[in-house]
Amino acid sequence: MGILDGKVALITGALGGQGLEEASLFAREGASLILTDVRKDAELPNEIVNSKHMLLTHDVSDEASWAENVLRGQKQFSRIDILINNAGVYRPASLADTDAALFDYHYRVNQLGVFLGMRAVLPVMRANGGGSIINIASGAGAKGTNGLFAYSTTKWAVRGMTRSAARELAPMGIRVNALLPGLIDTPMVAIFPKERNSEFVNRVPLGRIGVSRDVANAALFLACDASSYITGTELPVDGGYLA
Ligand SMILES: NC(=O)c1ccc[n+]([C@@H]2O[C@H](COP(=O)([O-])OP(=O)(O)OC[C@H]3O[C@@H](n4cnc5c(N)ncnc54)[C@H](O)[C@@H]3O)[C@@H](O)[C@H]2O)c1
Numbered sequence: 001m002g003i004l005d006g007k008v009a010l011i012t013g014a015l016g017g018q019g020l021e022e023a024s025l026f027a028r029e030g031a032s033l034i035l036t037d038v039r040k041d042a043e044l045p046n047e048i049v050n051s052k053h054m055l056l057t058h059d060v061s062d063e064a065s066w067a068e069n070v071l072r073g074q075k076q077f078s079r080i081d082i083l084i085n086n087a088g089v090y091r092p093a094s095l096a097d098t099d100a101a102l103f104d105y106h107y108r109v110n111q112l113g114v115f116l117g118m119r120a121v122l123p124v125m126r127a128n129g130g131g132s133i134i135n136i137a138s139g140a141g142a143k144g145t146n147g148l149f150a151y152s153t154t155k156w157a158v159r160g161m162t163r164s165a166a167r168e169l170a171p172m173g174i175r176v177n178a179l180l181p182g183l184i185d186t187p188m189v190a191i192f193p194k195e196r197n198s199e200f201v202n203r204v205p206l207g208r209i210g211v212s213r214d215v216a217n218a219a220l221f222l223a224c225d226a227s228s229y230i231t232g233t234e235l236p237v238d239g240g241y242l243a
Pocket residue numbers: 012013014015016017018019036037038039058059060061085086087088089090109136137138139180181182183184185186187188189
């Protein structure tokens with residue numbers, strides 16, 4: 001018996017570091033998976049290959065792409081119980097070095113994409129009688145940061161949308177929560193030299209950078225019925241960095 005037996009989860013950015021780990025864990029816990037990513041190259045681990053799943057090409061900033069993929073998922077599995085708005089982009093730049101195009105790039109994927117996702121699954125979850133939406137924000141959206149101007153702006157917005165949506169959707173039995181990962185070892189942060197990450201560890205009370213499994217475990221908790229009285233909250237997964 002898995003914690004997510006009978007549940008259907010849609011995970012965006014599912015071919016990235018955290019998305020793939022969440023998909024693998026959710027598959028082991030019995031969920032059926034609608035995995036989406038703008039990337040097409042996919043090497044899926046066995047637990048996903050052996051699970052009920054579908055892999056769809058999807059740009060989260062495109063409204064029509066959301067409509068099409070939610071419909072395809074619904075046709076295949078009849079319902080959607082869990083949405084993880086995980087897809088994200090990260091191009092570090094200071095305010096002075098951020099032009100309108102770079103700002104818009106982050107806005108469209110990290111912020112507009114989350115809004116479109118919540119709105120696209122809403123009628124399906126309402127028809128199910130409820131659901132759980134998990135928005136992946138960031139510690140960079142909870143603290144002023146240097147050199148991540150557009151990125152951190154969008155992650156602050158994800159926290160705001162999470163709280164407003166939690167209030168609006170609670171009467172429909174839909175819970176909406178945010179995860180705030182700290183530095184997690186994925187391809188997203190591989191752009192930095194290893195020394196930078198080592199230096200960052202000195203500021204993390206638990207003394208290590210995170211791994212995708214840390215975030216996946218927290219996502220599993222927010223996705224499953226064990227968190228049925230939790231909505232509108234923000235859970236840092238950061239080794240105590242924001243404490
Ligand atoms: N890695 C970290 O340190 C860290 C820290 C805090 C928050 N986050 C957030 O966690 C989430 C997952 O990031 P990750 O670390 O796994 O990075 P990643 O780069 O490994 O994965 C991101 C995935 O999103 C996909 N994606 C990008 N643009 C997309 C689009 N327009 N439509 C659909 N998919 C798209 C990419 O193809 C990729 O597979 C992101 O929202 C990120 O901002 C990451």
